[in-house]
Amino acid sequence: xxxxxHTDAERFEMLKTIGVAKMEDLFRDVxxxxxxxxxxxxxxxxxMEVMEELQQLASANANTGExxxxxxxxxxxxxxxxxxxxxxxxGEFYTAYTPYQPEISQGTLQAMFxxxxxxxxxxxxxxxxxxxxxxxxxxxxxIIMAVAVSRGARCKALISPAVHPQYRxxxxxxxxxxxxxxxxxENLEAxxxxxxxxxxxxxxxxxxxxxxxxxxxxxxxGLADQVHAAGALLVVVAxxxxxxxxxxxxxxxxxxxxxxxxxxxxxxxxGGPYLGYFTTRKNLVRQMAGRxxxxxxxMDNQRGYVLTLSTRxxxxxxxxxxxxxxxxxxxxxxxxxxxxxxxxxxxxxxxxELNYHKAHYAAEQIDALRGFVVDKSKPFFNExxxxxxxxxxxxxxxxxxxxxxxxxxxxxxxxxxLKNRMLVAVTEMNTKDQIDELVAALKEFAPKPATKATKKxxxxxxxxxxxxxxxxxxxxxx
Amino acid sequence: xxxxxxxxxxxxxxxxxxxxxxxxxxxxxLPDGMVRDDLALPEVSQIDIVRHYLRLSQLxxxxxxxxxxxxxxxxxxxxxxxxxxxRIPGLALTHPAQDPETVQGNLxxxxxxxxxxxxxxxxAAVSLQxxxxxxxxxxxxxxxxxxxxxxxxxxxxxxxIPDSAHGTNPASTTMAGYTTVEIKSDARGNVDLAALRAxxxxxxxxxxxxxxxxxxxxxxxxxxxxxLVHDCGALVYGDGANLxxxxxxxxxxxxxxxxxxxxxxxTFSTPHGGGGPGSGPVGVTAELANFLPGPLVVMDDSALExxxxxxxxxxxxxxxxxxxxxFFGNFGMLVRAYTYIRVHxxxxxxxxxxxxxxxxxYLQARLRGVYPIPHGSRICMHEFVxxxxxxxxxxxxxxxxxxxxxxxxxxxxxYFPLIxxxxxxxxxxxxxSKQTLDAFxxxxxxxxxxxxxxxxxxxxxxxxxxxxxxxxVRAAKQLILCAPxxxx
Numbered sequence: 001x002x003x004x005x006h007t008d009a010e011r012f013e014m015l016k017t018i019g020v021a022k023m024e025d026l027f028r029d030v031x032x033x034x035x036x037x038x039x040x041x042x043x044x045x046x047x048m049e050v051m052e053e054l055q056q057l058a059s060a061n062a063n064t065g066e067x068x069x070x071x072x073x074x075x076x077x078x079x080x081x082x083x084x085x086x087x088x089x090x091g092e093f094y095t096a097y098t099p100y101q102p103e104i105s106q107g108t109l110q111a112m113f114x115x116x117x118x119x120x121x122x123x124x125x126x127x128x129x130x131x132x133x134x135x136x137x138x139x140x141x142x143i144i145m146a147v148a149v150s151r152g153a154r155c156k157a158l159i160s161p162a163v164h165p166q167y168r169x170x171x172x173x174x175x176x177x178x179x180x181x182x183x184x185x186e187n188l189e190a191x192x193x194x195x196x197x198x199x200x201x202x203x204x205x206x207x208x209x210x211x212x213x214x215x216x217x218x219x220x221x222g223l224a225d226q227v228h229a230a231g232a233l234l235v236v237v238a239x240x241x242x243x244x245x246x247x248x249x250x251x252x253x254x255x256x257x258x259x260x261x262x263x264x265x266x267x268x269x270x271g272g273p274y275l276g277y278f279t280t281r282k283n284l285v286r287q288m289a290g291r292x293x294x295x296x297x298x299m300d301n302q303r304g305y306v307l308t309l310s311t312r313x314x315x316x317x318x319x320x321x322x323x324x325x326x327x328x329x330x331x332x333x334x335x336x337x338x339x340x341x342x343x344x345x346x347x348x349x350x351x352x353e354l355n356y357h358k359a360h361y362a363a364e365q366i367d368a369l370r371g372f373v374v375d376k377s378k379p380f381f382n383e384x385x386x387x388x389x390x391x392x393x394x395x396x397x398x399x400x401x402x403x404x405x406x407x408x409x410x411x412x413x414x415x416x417x418l419k420n421r422m423l424v425a426v427t428e429m430n431t432k433d434q435i436d437e438l439v440a441a442l443k444e445f446a447p448k449p450a451t452k453a454t455k456k457x458x459x460x461x462x463x464x465x466x467x468x469x470x471x472x473x474x475x476x477x478x
Numbered sequence: 479x480x481x482x483x484x485x486x487x488x489x490x491x492x493x494x495x496x497x498x499x500x501x502x503x504x505x506x507x508l509p510d511g512m513v514r515d516d517l518a519l520p521e522v523s524q525i526d527i528v529r530h531y532l533r534l535s536q537l538x539x540x541x542x543x544x545x546x547x548x549x550x551x552x553x554x555x556x557x558x559x560x561x562x563x564x565r566i567p568g569l570a571l572t573h574p575a576q577d578p579e580t581v582q583g584n585l586x587x588x589x590x591x592x593x594x595x596x597x598x599x600x601x602a603a604v605s606l607q608x609x610x611x612x613x614x615x616x617x618x619x620x621x622x623x624x625x626x627x628x629x630x631x632x633x634x635x636x637x638x639i640p641d642s643a644h645g646t647n648p649a650s651t652t653m654a655g656y657t658t659v660e661i662k663s664d665a666r667g668n669v670d671l672a673a674l675r676a677x678x679x680x681x682x683x684x685x686x687x688x689x690x691x692x693x694x695x696x697x698x699x700x701x702x703x704x705x706l707v708h709d710c711g712a713l714v715y716g717d718g719a720n721l722x723x724x725x726x727x728x729x730x731x732x733x734x735x736x737x738x739x740x741x742x743x744x745t746f747s748t749p750h751g752g753g754g755p756g757s758g759p760v761g762v763t764a765e766l767a768n769f770l771p772g773p774l775v776v777m778d779d780s781a782l783e784x785x786x787x788x789x790x791x792x793x794x795x796x797x798x799x800x801x802x803x804x805f806f807g808n809f810g811m812l813v814r815a816y817t818y819i820r821v822h823x824x825x826x827x828x829x830x831x832x833x834x835x836x837x838x839x840y841l842q843a844r845l846r847g848v849y850p851i852p853h854g855s856r857i858c859m860h861e862f863v864x865x866x867x868x869x870x871x872x873x874x875x876x877x878x879x880x881x882x883x884x885x886x887x888x889x890x891x892x893y894f895p896l897i898x899x900x901x902x903x904x905x906x907x908x909x910x911s912k913q914t915l916d917a918f919x920x921x922x923x924x925x926x927x928x929x930x931x932x933x934x935x936x937x938x939x940x941x942x943x944x945x946x947x948x949x950x951v952r953a954a955k956q957l958i959l960c961a962p963x964x965x966x
């Protein structure tokens with residue numbers, strides 16, 4: 001009996017108290033012909049056996065703990081300080097429910113209040129909620145909120161094609177029954193100023209991402225004024241680590257700043273659980289979705305924290321709620337809070353600068369390779385686009401097989417006109433050696449001039465790089 | 479109780495909680511005019527961070543600390559193996575944009591979990607993508623919408639929701655563009671068949687039914703409810719939040735449900751995390767499989783012959799409603815649920831449901847006659863709803879809930895479901911022993927005595943807790959949502 005404590009004697013006694021003879025009698029309301037199916041599932045195994053099974057499955061994966069990783073595209077491999085997992089492993093935090101009983105939930109509530117505060121500091125906004133599921137859904141909720149702010153008078157959102165493609169897809173999924181028009185990204189070349197030209201009195205929101213999906217930092221100067229002049233809200237999706245270095249969207253007049261909080265102390269986890277963060281202006285707080293923690297006092301006038309403004313929420317407001325969100329990503333918000341507290345003012349700046357410098361070093365080195373061109377048309381943060389001489393899939397396969405490197409993101413997968421373009425992410429986790437190895441490995445794809453001397457040199461160089469590391473091959477699942 | 483200072487209050491300029499490496503590359507020029515000049519994050523030493531959060535954790539109540547009979551939330555024991563499993567580096571340190579060939583282990587787990595959930599529920603297909611129960615509901619309603627539209631049927635604008643359904647249902651429905659019609663319950667806590675019959679017509683897209691419902695009752699006419707809805711061309715959505723009572727007892731698809739979401743954070747014991755992350759996979763019949771959000775994991779049989787092909791792949795269903803979140807779902811939660819199902823096997827799953835129902839009925843039997851239980855004459859499923867009313871006193875459900883805190887129990891859900899006056903919704907779960915249930919029942923009896931003899935004791939409760947009752951009205955009126963570092 002795995003996690004069930006009952007003894008036979010207790011079961012007997014309990015059934016007697018209830019007044020039934022046997023367990024089966026508790027289920028007489030279930031139609032007999034479908035009652036007690038024989039489930040065709042694998043037989044139970046012991047805890048140690050399931051761990052062994054999972055270890056084996058895990059060994060069929062290539063992972064960023066063992067291999068150098070240059071993959072970003074919305075999820076980033078960052079250092080997670082030891083404090084984060086320490087705090088997340090406390091049963092008092094992770095085995096609690098949503099803090100409906102504030103007297104015995106001050107741990108969660110105060111930690112969320114501090115999370116909200118630190119997110120406001122990071123984005124330079126006035127109000128943060130206690131989380132959404134991920135960056136994509138926080139953006140969808142942001143657009144729905146912008147429509148609500150216009151009291152439904154505006155039902156169009158302009159969205160930059162340089163916003164993460166999956167975010168744009170999720171926005172469309174979320175709004176398909178609402179009669180909203182999501183537009184602006186049909187032309188994948190459209191710039192932010194092209195979007196501005198589309199503003200009209202039906203526009204509820206204009207959405208940009210910075211750094212955008214291609215890693216470029218968007219120029220937000222003057223944008224909010226243009227958006228506000230049209231009566232719309234400016235929604236900015238921002239990478240929170242970049243805000244350790246870059247001027248925050250709040251300073252540019254953004255109305256909603258949201259996005260993916262995963263870089264703040266949450267491992268890449270094959271895509272989840274992550275953290276949708278969401279910040280806005282105080283005057284818009286009543287239209288915001290999600291849980292909110294506010295400060296108050298108890299009967300003894302002691303400072304304490306409670307969930308507040310719940311009249312916006314589904315359990316009170318039912319069909320008129322700002323959203324249906326209930327369980328959110330509480331523990332992930334806690335991870336982000338511990339991360340921000342641990343890094344602090346100086347640490348986060350340091351991390352952001354490490355990302356910036358390493359990415360720029362990598363970009364420079366790759367750009368110097370024959371046949372590779374880095375897009376330097378706009379400033380970038382920790383991710384950049386490289387035009388490659390060969391298909392990205394072919395390059396990545398060889399990087400992994402022969403060099404033990406997880407290469408960049410194949411942009412041709414989402415943007416057909418960006419064939420042979422690789423999106424390379426570099427974080428503080430990538431050492432100079434790793435970057436140099438990547439560059440040396442990419443060099444093998446450079447179209448080689450046919451002189452004997454250069455061939456010789458290339459061979460020698462290859463030998464040198466091979467000597468400096470043990471290539472880790474990938475293990476394939478079967 | 480001394481209060482824990484805010485993290486900003488233990489901050490001092492120049493401190494940092496972790497040392498980061500020095501740059502090992504040449505420094506690049508920072509982008510002109512784009513660099514921020516201030517960042518108001520706290521500056522705290524590592525020991526102070528650890529103490530701060532440890533002390534905060536001690537102000538919390540969790541399942542690991544004690545009995546947590548929060549109705550409709552299934553606060554069962556969260557096995558520690560699940561936590562270790564999800565933290566295996568080869569799983570946790572994988573990137574969602576990796577080539578499927580390089581994450582075959584992850585895909586194998588996801589594929590198996592899809593298969594397990596299909597078998598447990600009887601549905602033909604499952605998407606693991608939704609991040610929580612409410613997102614699963616929303617997903618399910620979008621699938622129903624897509625199904626009707628694909629048939630060229632755009633007349634259906636309404637969703638029927640029994641008054642005994644979960645609280646998120648109406649909001650999920652509205653988000654999908656439908657209006658809701660409430661269906662009342664009958665005297666035995668079932669869906670009122672006459673009311674349902676009157677509401678069923680060709681403008682109804684679906685019914686969203688929670689079964690067992692929020693009264694903890696299995697609808698005695700569930701088959702009639704389902705056929706009435708099907709007869710008008712509408713579909714049946716099952717809110718799977720109460721699946722814990724049905725594991726190995728009945729498969730919702732066998733009853734005729736068309737769509738259902740699972741709450742992995744309830745039934746399959748992935749922890750609640752103080753408000754998430756959850757996980758809300760959705761199961762559907764074969765007819766609806768093509769509308770599921772994706773990507774789904776498929777097994778490629780040809781790979782069994784051709785060793786060069788990967789065995790598992792990701793595909794988007796042909797008429798998918800689209801992604802409901804980025805990437806594939808809350809993978810870490812999926813690993814935990816997989817582990818849980820493997821450790822239990824088919825017989826173990828059935829024992830979960832049996833003991834969840836046994837425990838609820840035992841507590842109901844012990845509290846019968848102590849508190850009013852509107853449907854207490856019926857056998858309940860995994861939970862039941864009592865009323866926080868003590869005859870001859872002005873005690874309310876809230877007072878009882880707060881007094882329970884003094885006895886070191888987490889209170890039941892109160893004031894939900896809305897159809898029971900002064901509701902105390904009690905879900906003990908299968909992992910609680912008879913001793914714990916008896917201790918709780920004894921305290922509940924004692925509180926009745928206290929209510930009669932010294933009601934003020936209850937009105938002022940809790941007395942033994944990190945905080946006394948908090949002023950929620952003040953919190954909403956004098957909104958303070960951010961620590962005072964901020965310049966408003």
